[in-house]
Every structure is written in structure tokens, then in C-alpha cells.
Amino acid sequence: MKAVVFEKFGGPDVLKYVDLPVPRPGPGQVLVKTASVGVCKADWRVRTGRCQWLTCPFPVTIGYEMAGTVAALGPGVTGLSVGQPVHVLHMACYGTYAEYMAVTVDDVFPLPAGVDFDAAAAAFNYFVAWGLLHQIVQVRAGQSLYIGGAAGGVGTAVIQLAQQAGAEVIASASTDTKCEYLRQLGVSRVFNHKLEEDVSAVRRLSGGRGVDYVYDQVAGPRFCRQFDMLTTYGQIILYNYLGGYPEDREIIHILQSRCEGCYGLRYFSIHVHDDDPAGFRKVKEQVFALMASGAVKPPIHDVLPLSAAARAHELLEAGSIMGKLVLHPD
């Protein structure tokens, strides 16, 4: 079979399209034939050596997520049948950029009718978005949120689930093309964060009130300015720190100096489910039910062949993906 592997951490060029034997499913494993692979910024973390959950030795087949059909069941596996459409999210953070994958049954979820493979290959973003909106906080109708750099995979998932919940969304992106894309997703309060300072833009677009939640994947030295986007009891919810760390002392000082706002700060990781498989299955059920009903339709940026995985990672690094990029076996 064909697969995309890397033997050292580095840029997109470390990804090699190679031949590997089709794996045999061991006890408790399922062999899945790939139909669509999801490309996620998390793959970039793995490829560059920033992922603490990757313990697999080199060479590593890259990829967290894919959708396909059950090709064979390993000893002891029940409840699935050959030919059944399934979603795979491998929490050990490798293995899905391949024509076949043998994976533990806990990482396999049966797809309900009405969910196509490309939509399913985007589901990881919606699991993250579900956690951000409904697990660590409970976003309700009438509440408001701001998400920056929102045209990517997780950003568009947060927007769609927030719209489902009846929340008011303010979103930004770095180009006018991406801003127009956000408007097409139904977000009317949009600004270009390269052209307009974000704190004043969020305050302007929230009518001076501030928002209940700021969703932030950047953090960085100027992280604390975002407390000024919040309304009373508002919370910043981090899900990455692409811009690096702020200074700890500054956070405490700034929270204390704004104590009339009583702001909160949370960090969400999908690995909160590592010790909670039953809870994670409930999240997956709810996300796939929304997809099956047509209430949520993941926007697919493009479909590339599996052999173009390095090109897909160049697009990921350029920040030019709007919605979800998926790969199909050649």
C-alpha cells in the first residue's frame, strides 16, 4: 500500500510517499481502508516534533484522522462489520496518511447514514469545537464570542457550532479573501486583523459590551490585551499558543488590575478525553448526528491526492486553507 512517512522532524519536505505492507489487524484492532484523510494543523505539530503524545519510533506514518470502510477485524473485535463506513481518530497522533490502517477499536467510530467520507474526515475539528463550546463552558443563545484566524478548519467548526447554539459570532482573518469567506459562512461581524487592531474591533462590533468568550490559538507576548475584549465574567479559552507564551507575572497583574471584570482563562486540549473514552464517544455521537441531519456541513477547501501530502503541508504552513483540506488515496 501507499503511505506518507517521515524519518526526522522538519518541514513539509520530510514527508515521503512510500510503499509499505498492508498491516494485519492485531487483537482489539480494526483494519480500515482509507477513503478520505483529514489534514490538520495538529499534523504540523507532529511533523515538527512539537507533539508530546507521539511516542512511535521513526519512520512514522503521519496523520491523526481519516474516514473509510472496515476491511478486516482483528481477534476479539465485535460490533463492527466488514464494509461498514467508519471514522478514525488515532489519539496516538500517527498513522492515517495511508491506504490502510490497523487501529485500536477505541479509535474507530461507526458513521451514521448521511455522513460522507470528506465530511467525516473533517470531524476532528468539530470534536475540538464541541469541547471549546459545550464542554469547558456552555455557550448559549444570546451569548457572544470572538474567534481570530477563523477561516481555518477549527475556526469554521467553532463558527458553525456556535451558530447552531444561537450564539453571536465575531470573527477575524488575515486577508480580505478569508474575511469574505467568513461572511459566506453567515458571520456578519467580521474584520481583517491585519488592518484593524483587534481589541477595538471586537469592542466596536460588540456594541462596546465586549464578548462572553474569546477563543484564541495564538497567545503570544501581547496575549493579555484580550482581557479587554471581554464582558464581565468573560473568559479567554486557549486551544494553542502559535505566538508563544506571555509573561506569567503580567497575567496575574492584569487580572488583578481588572478585578471588576472577574475574567477567566481556560486551556482546552482534545487529550482531555484520553482517560474518558465514554465521554468522547458521546461527543462523537452528537457531532455526527448534526452532520447526518444536515445541520452542520463541513466546508471542504480542496481534495488533493495522498501523494501530494507535502504540498498539503505547504498550504497548511502558508495559512491559506479555508475550511478543511482532505487527501484521497491516488
Ligand SMILES: NC(=O)c1ccc[n+]([C@@H]2O[C@H](COP(=O)([O-])OP(=O)(O)OC[C@H]3O[C@@H](n4cnc5c(N)ncnc54)[C@H](OP(=O)(O)O)[C@@H]3O)[C@@H](O)[C@H]2O)c1
Ligand atoms: N487544543 C486542541 O485539542 C487542538 C486540536 C486540534 C487543533 N488545534 C489547534 O487549532 C488550531 C487550528 O487548527 P486548524 O487545523 O484549523 O488550522 P488551519 O486550518 O491552518 O487554520 C489556522 C488559522 O490560524 C491562523 N494562523 C496560522 N498560523 C498562525 C500563526 N503562526 N500565528 C497566528 N495565526 C496563525 C490562520 O488564520 P489567519 O491567516 O486568518 O490569521 C489560519 O487560517 C491550530 O493552532 C491547531 O494546533 C488544537
